[in-house]
Amino acid sequence: MFANLDFDVIRRALPYLFYEGMTFTLTLTGLAALGGLIFGTAIALMRLSGFKILGRIAGVYVDFMRSLPLVLVIFWFYFLVPYIGQWLTGASRPISVGAFASSLITFIMFEAAYFSEIMRAGIQSISRGQPAAANALGLTYAQTMRYVVLPQAFRNMLPVLITQTIVLFQDTSLVYVLSITDFLGAASKVAQRDGRLVEMYLFAAVVYFTISSIASFGVRRLQARIAIIR
Amino acid sequence: MIEISHVNKWYSPTFQVLTDCTTSVNKGEVVVVCGPSGSGKSTLIKCVNALEPFQSGDISVDGTKVNDPKTDLPKLRSRVGMVFQHFELFPHLKIIENLCLAQQKVLGRSHDKAVAKGMQLLDRVGLNEQAQKFPAQLSGGQQQRVAIARALAMDPIVMLFDEPTSALDPEMVSEVLDVMVDLAREGMTMMVVTHEMGFARKVANRVIFMDRGEIVEDAPKDDFFGKTRSDRAQKFLSKILSH
Ligand SMILES: Nc1ncnc2c1ncn2[C@@H]1O[C@H](COP(=O)(O)OP(=O)(O)O)[C@@H](O)[C@H]1O
Ligand SMILES: [Mg+2]
Numbered sequence: 001m002f003a004n005l006d007f008d009v010i011r012r013a014l015p016y017l018f019y020e021g022m023t024f025t026l027t028l029t030g031l032a033a034l035g036g037l038i039f040g041t042a043i044a045l046m047r048l049s050g051f052k053i054l055g056r057i058a059g060v061y062v063d064f065m066r067s068l069p070l071v072l073v074i075f076w077f078y079f080l081v082p083y084i085g086q087w088l089t090g091a092s093r094p095i096s097v098g099a100f101a102s103s104l105i106t107f108i109m110f111e112a113a114y115f116s117e118i119m120r121a122g123i124q125s126i127s128r129g130q131p132a133a134a135n136a137l138g139l140t141y142a143q144t145m146r147y148v149v150l151p152q153a154f155r156n157m158l159p160v161l162i163t164q165t166i167v168l169f170q171d172t173s174l175v176y177v178l179s180i181t182d183f184l185g186a187a188s189k190v191a192q193r194d195g196r197l198v199e200m201y202l203f204a205a206v207v208y209f210t211i212s213s214i215a216s217f218g219v220r221r222l223q224a225r226i227a228i229i230r
Numbered sequence: 231m232i233e234i235s236h237v238n239k240w241y242s243p244t245f246q247v248l249t250d251c252t253t254s255v256n257k258g259e260v261v262v263v264c265g266p267s268g269s270g271k272s273t274l275i276k277c278v279n280a281l282e283p284f285q286s287g288d289i290s291v292d293g294t295k296v297n298d299p300k301t302d303l304p305k306l307r308s309r310v311g312m313v314f315q316h317f318e319l320f321p322h323l324k325i326i327e328n329l330c331l332a333q334q335k336v337l338g339r340s341h342d343k344a345v346a347k348g349m350q351l352l353d354r355v356g357l358n359e360q361a362q363k364f365p366a367q368l369s370g371g372q373q374q375r376v377a378i379a380r381a382l383a384m385d386p387i388v389m390l391f392d393e394p395t396s397a398l399d400p401e402m403v404s405e406v407l408d409v410m411v412d413l414a415r416e417g418m419t420m421m422v423v424t425h426e427m428g429f430a431r432k433v434a435n436r437v438i439f440m441d442r443g444e445i446v447e448d449a450p451k452d453d454f455f456g457k458t459r460s461d462r463a464q465k466f467l468s469k470i471l472s473h
Binding site for chain 1: 276279281304305307308309310311312314316318319320321322331332335336337380381384
């Protein structure tokens, strides 16, 4: 069967695959990771705060997000966001936000649930003496978190955060349900158009595998370095 | 300077950790607090800058009531230096950054001023060459001296020490005690939890002995070492002095 494969189709599609597809995939991954980290950290702080109600709300949110298949959330959000926007702004018609904004919001909300658990573990890994020392110097709660606790939590958890981001990188391919042209979407479109499914999907797999492997390798190097510093 | 009156604290409804603690530290005074492990010394000293809340009684520092909900705690704490048993330097910051952080964020000093002050204090504790290192690169004794310098950088009106030498290797104890003795001789008001009776003999005005959450003995240094009255204090003293 390999006799009549045409790998030249890949070469011809490269600019499209990378300039359009991969750019989208990386942008979505980067922004979703950043947003998920910020939002997730806020959730983690809510869960660790002394306020029971805040903690409960955050806990329910995390459990809810983690018990739904991502693809379903993407799908639902795409249809719901316009109505949520309408409800929030009081507009007379559903607000169209576009597939990119919709998928970005979805990924941020979804990843926040996972990042929050990582950051929570990171914050809990820091001895109670650290915030005590910061408070004793006169730093407020917010300053203590900002300058003392979170930087250490982030550093301790960096390998896990990157690993989660690699998963996110692969998961962004699920935006195909919204017919978005991410890397996999672009490969798929070329595959359909030229009738070269085997070549294109093989190539897409190789690309995802390569990028993820390099990132994982980086994580292992990083872990080794952190282990020495401790 | 520090007024502690009738303080009671419970960690849980059935566990009272402090019972009717009353004492004071006057301006320029050095008060040493000793007592068996678990007797509530750390808890008491942490109540002074409100790191630990307490249920009844009053503590005031320089006239400000720490248990008043209206008190600006960060502001009060910035004037009360504290040194911990395990140093608690911020491991992700360089030594000089450890000294500058609160100066800049709490006191609003400029970066240059904070660095100048920090270097001056590092010089004082003999560590100005370590300014660009990270805490983990220093010995325990050096780290504790940095911690003292960090507290002093805030120009505190009083210093609290919670067993500052008990996590140190024996050969490093004296380098930290020397800094503390100097500080005491310069007139700093100090409340020091320690079992270093040599330090107490040298610079303490009064010695407090705690047991099971109570202040059992509170006496001028000479009385304390001369004719300790309570059995419990006597037993404790003979135990630690025999080491
Ligand atoms: N956060 C806490 N929660 C509950 N119990 C505590 C807490 N901190 C200390 N304790 C208990 O309170 C008692 C006094 O502790 P502490 O003040 O640290 O004593 P010391 O400093 O004299 O060794 C001990 O029995 C200790 O186990
Ligand atoms: Mg203690």
